[in-house]
Amino acid sequence: MKIVHVAVEMAPLAKVGGLGDMVGGLCKDLAKLREDVEVILPNYSFLKTRKLPIECHSFKYLQDGKLNRVCLTKLDNLSVALIDHKKKDYFHRPNIYGYSDDAERFVYFSCAALEYLLEKKETIDILHVHDWHTSICAVLYKEVFEKKGLKIKKIVLNIHNVEYQGICCPGLLDIIGLESKKHLTNGCVNLLKEGIIHSDAIIAVSPTYAKEILTKENGYGLEGVLKANEKKILGILNGIDYTVWNPKTDKNIFFRYSPKDRVEKIMKIKAKNKKALRKELGLEIEDKPLICSVGRLVYQKGPELIEHAINSSVKHDAQFVLLGSTHIEELQKKFSNLESKYKKHKDISINFTYDEKLAHQIYASSDFIIIPSLFEPCGLTQMIALSYGTIPIVRKTGGLADTIFDVDEKNKTKNGFTFYGFNKKELDEALERALRYWNQNGVKLQKLIKSAVSSNHSLSSVAKEYLGVYKKLIS
Numbered sequence: 001m002k003i004v005h006v007a008v009e010m011a012p013l014a015k016v017g018g019l020g021d022m023v024g025g026l027c028k029d030l031a032k033l034r035e036d037v038e039v040i041l042p043n044y045s046f047l048k049t050r051k052l053p054i055e056c057h058s059f060k061y062l063q064d065g066k067l068n069r070v071c072l073t074k075l076d077n078l079s080v081a082l083i084d085h086k087k088k089d090y091f092h093r094p095n096i097y098g099y100s101d102d103a104e105r106f107v108y109f110s111c112a113a114l115e116y117l118l119e120k121k122e123t124i125d126i127l128h129v130h131d132w133h134t135s136i137c138a139v140l141y142k143e144v145f146e147k148k149g150l151k152i153k154k155i156v157l158n159i160h161n162v163e164y165q166g167i168c169c170p171g172l173l174d175i176i177g178l179e180s181k182k183h184l185t186n187g188c189v190n191l192l193k194e195g196i197i198h199s200d201a202i203i204a205v206s207p208t209y210a211k212e213i214l215t216k217e218n219g220y221g222l223e224g225v226l227k228a229n230e231k232k233i234l235g236i237l238n239g240i241d242y243t244v245w246n247p248k249t250d251k252n253i254f255f256r257y258s259p260k261d262r263v264e265k266i267m268k269i270k271a272k273n274k275k276a277l278r279k280e281l282g283l284e285i286e287d288k289p290l291i292c293s294v295g296r297l298v299y300q301k302g303p304e305l306i307e308h309a310i311n312s313s314v315k316h317d318a319q320f321v322l323l324g325s326t327h328i329e330e331l332q333k334k335f336s337n338l339e340s341k342y343k344k345h346k347d348i349s350i351n352f353t354y355d356e357k358l359a360h361q362i363y364a365s366s367d368f369i370i371i372p373s374l375f376e377p378c379g380l381t382q383m384i385a386l387s388y389g390t391i392p393i394v395r396k397t398g399g400l401a402d403t404i405f406d407v408d409e410k411n412k413t414k415n416g417f418t419f420y421g422f423n424k425k426e427l428d429e430a431l432e433r434a435l436r437y438w439n440q441n442g443v444k445l446q447k448l449i450k451s452a453v454s455s456n457h458s459l460s461s462v463a464k465e466y467l468g469v470y471k472k473l474i475s
């Protein structure tokens with residue numbers, strides 16, 4: 001089967017969050033299943049492709065007659081096509097997102113991706129697009145490229161986060177040959193909404209999120225159009241790439257351990273990692289629990305509850321390490337104030353950066369990870385934490401509800417601490433229960449750690465599920 005993914009993130013080349021992890025890991029695993037898989041990605045100037053075999057050529061961007069460039073490379077068995085505009089600096093910037101012309105950049109990219117496929121003259125079984133950035137491909141194919149001779153059997157749209165929709169001015173669609181009048185919502189174009197209407201199948205990144213997006217609370221205004229397309233919607237829980245997130249082989253961490261080791265040994269080596277991390281971050285080396293938070297600092301992640309968890313940790317004589325980055329000014333201020341407040345504090349380490357290596361070290365060293373999200377489509381940090389024996393404390397929403405089961409829950413594999421209400425009181429209760437487990441340091445904690453490291457959220461089984469969906473679609 002010829003499967004083409006068009007996305008703006010793909011780990012390890014270009015990643016900001018879970019979208020990158022998922023596209024990179026899923027495509028790698030689909031290719032391992034001997035499918036013919038290609039990923040089309042913008043050719044960001046920061047990509048580290050120097051060590052990869054690469055071959056570039058130009059092709060016409062039909063909309064303005066100017067030239068595109070495509071560079072073809074391979075990551076293991078996976079074909080990757082990197083596209084950029086020869087004249088415009090759409091992707092010659094330090095970051096993936098955060099520019100006033102993001103919609104223009106990604107609409108251009110979506111259109112250029114289809115032109116590249118048209119030029120190849122191959123029949124594509126599945127075109128798989130991700131989030132608002134590339135969802136317009138579905139409309140473009142049906143209204144423009146099919147008539148030009150491009151052959152795509154079915155188009156799948158993955159919704160990783162319905163909050164981001166790509167609302168832009170209609171002029172952008174005219175540039176790529178679409179009749180914008182046909183695609184207006186309140187005088188604007190909503191790129192995600194167009195993808196929802198025109199794709200053949202929609203996959204939300206967890207079963208709970210697939211239901212949540214149909215509600216007013218979590219549909220962010222698209223619940224109506226999603227409800228109307230409900231028959232096309234399916235929830236498939238994301239997974240993680242265990243060749244990247246494995247404490248046995250992880251070259252980023254200080255001391256390695258295997259999930260198969262006896263739990264006493266795992267705890268001993270985690271304690272050694274904790275000591276090394278404390279040294280690195282300037283935290284006091286004392287017998288205290290270490291709680292962490294790793295993620296984008298955006299409202300979805302519950303920044304006020306993360307701040308509260310930091311304050312609560314101090315009260316409970318626990319340590320806290322935060323790794324996060326944000327483009328939101330208000331949150332930058334909030335966390336900078338917090339950083340100043342705890343600058344000399346021996347138990348708090350606040351790190352405003354994107355640092356892949358530090359993230360690995362934090363997962364391997366911490367006792368608990370706290371994820372108090374307002375909503376969480378899937379969430380990968382809880383799965384990653386589990387694989388390092390770090391116990392999640394999460395709010396029961398979206399994919400967190402599908403993966404983390406409270407120690408006091410019946411009939412489930414218990415692997416963490418959960419709470420329901422998006423408030424400080426319920427978070428505190430969960431945090432206190434977790435700290436009690438740590439202080440007792442008994443068999444119950446050991447069982448929990450063993451259950452965490454034994455969990456399996458492998459992307460290779462997720463890839464099989466996706467393949468099943470593809471086969472059903474084209475049969």
Ligand code: ADP
Binds near residue numbers: 019295323324359378
């Ligand atoms: P989202 O997709 O909403 O950002 P996920 O939990 O699905 O959240 O995925 C987050 C991914 O990004 C994880 O791999 C996490 O380790 C990584 N990540 C997030 N923020 C940072 C950071 N500041 N430094 C390093 N890695 C980060």
